[in-house]
Amino acid sequence: GRLWLAPGFLGLEWSRAWPGYHGRGVYNLQNAWRLDRLLGEARARGILLELALWQHGPFTRAYDSQWTDNPYNAANGGPIADPATAPRDPAVRAGFRDLLRYLAARYGADPNLFGWTMWIECDSVAKSGLANWHAAMAAHLRSLDPGRHPISAEFITATGEADVWALPGIDYTQLAGYVSGEQVQTFLARAATLQPFAKPALIEEYGGKSNAGGVRWTAHLIHDGLWTGWFMRLAGTPLAWYWQVVFDQGLERHYRRFAAFIAGADLRGTAWTHRFVPIKGDGTLRALV
Secondary structure: OEEEOEOOEEOOOOOOOOOOOOOOOOOOHHHHHHHHHHHHHHHHHOOOEEEEEEEOHHHOOOOOOOHHHOOOEHHHOOOEOOHHHHHHOHHHHHHHHHHHHHHHHHHOOOOOEEEEEEEEOHHHOOOOOHHHHHHHHHHHHHHHOOOOOOEEOOOOOOOOOHHHHOOOOOOOEEEEEOOOOOOOOHHHHHHHOOHHHOOOEEEEEEOOOOOOOOHHHHHHHHHHHHHHHOOOOOOOOOOEOOHHHHHHOOOHHHHHHHHHHHOOOOOOOOOOOOOEEEEOOEEEEEEEO
């Protein structure tokens, strides 16, 4: 599973106007405690959690914008007037490095921390300088993290940024698998774009359209993603974005069935090939085998 350290839930650094926060450089210990508890609950259930450390909203004026409340905003006494300059501004970088030091010290030894995603949809914040930012921040986090957890990034673009994926400090790749008019097989083509980097790949968001859709249709695709992902060159099961649909519609049964099916399977050391074959008696349907 993946958790975001977002202002509305689990964030550590944000505007004093929001309950529990104390501005730039002073951390929200209520949320730090909540994250302690979540990792503890994950430990009790055998679940690994990835932490997403920053996301696009606080540092963009575009969609999901929270820039007006950001303590790094010059209008709030912060160091920058333009959120797009955040990845290259020295004062912002210094604040980010301090936060990484705290996170690594508090959570870096936790056995149920799977890895770190440095920034969610970072290319909606800035269109340049992302490789430099990720190289510097990943190296800093690596030097502090006692567990040496894998590090990744996340993009709004379909394939991500090749210069970031190629960095030696980025250990696995990710992409979103939303569909619009197609079916989950479109994941196959998208995931193939990550193969040249020779790193583990994950579909870190999927399930219907990025702007939602009908509940029944979305539930159907959440089911299909589990099984289609089995036929892809992925390091794990695709992560459903609309997790509330899973709970509301009782779709956890699909996860139980899939987990039972793959229990004990070891995919290492086998040259797997997959192809589409027509279904006899129906010229419109194909099976993925």
